Amino acid sequence: MSPINLNLLRSLKVLLEECHVSQAAAKLNITQSALSRQLSQLRDMFADPLLVRDGNQLVPTPKAVSLLNKLDHWFVELDELMIEAEFVPLTWKGEFVFASSDYVAQYLLPEMVESLSVYAPNVSIKYCLWQPTLLGQMANSEIQLASTMSPEPPRGVSSWQIGEDYPVCVMKRSHPLSEKSVLTVADILNYSHIKVIGGGDKDTYIDQALAEQNKARHIALKVPFFSAAFRSLCMSEYLMVVPEHIARNMQNHFDLVFKSLPVKTPKHKYWLLWHSKFDNEPSHVWARQLVYDIMNHSEYSIGYDSNS
Known part of the structure; x- marks a missing residue:
């Protein structure tokens, strides 16, 4: 089936409403000759004369009347389709x-x-x-x-x-390193670490920075959840590298401190x-x-x- 030209169907609707080529052309803002050519196309499309002359009038055929009823309904639905309803969260x-x-x-x-x-x-x-x-x-x-x-x-x-933000090193408040104002690479390598593995990488930057010095942390505990990681941190002398905003917020829930890392990392x-x-x-x-x-x-x- 050939694609249907919506402009042709709209012209047909106006033609059948007006039953007058010049008036329909004016309403559609096209020339009378252009609309006459469209009417010829429509007659071929529907294998029906659609409008027949009776004296000075154009009279719709029975098929044309049937088509107009369908076009009225169809164009109402099409217009509704093109108008996006306002989104209302309460009814979502x-x-x-x-x-x-x-x-x-x-x-x-x-x-x-x-x-x-x-x-x-x-x-x-x-x-x-x-x-x-x-x-x-x-x-x-x-x-x-x-x-x-x-x-x-x-x-x-x-x-x-x-x-x-930047990654920082977190530890319990009673940790041997908690009183140091500046950590060294040796400091963070002298203690085992906890790694949070759920939700994506949060401490890759420290490992990349250490790898450039041919060094690596010892990961003693891998857990998917921050709550388990922080509870374990507070019950051990492990260290943990996390984003600063998490460390800062977790100070409201756990007795911990955090320090800047001794290596440069990206944000x-x-x-x-x-x-x-x-x-x-x-x-x-x-x-x-x-x-x-x-x-x-x-x-x-x-x-x-x-x-x-």
């Missing part, structure tokens, strides 16, 4: 899938849930633990929004930067990211703005510090 129904580290899940996700439950009470929220390998799967993944760390804007997706940069298919989807636009605001203004937020 569906599932919103968010992925992040367990730190975000534990300390920021509850605020997101609270806001969504108030402003969009019919939405179901699903949380997934983010891993860097998921980045290349965003097009077909159920994940709609994710937060992660990356030195540059993540490729292949849309993103907003939500903050930046950690934090992003909200989503597949570009969601760029203009109204519910996603609204939800990601809500998440962005929470991640910037919560007491546990990363915060954006351009002076870091």
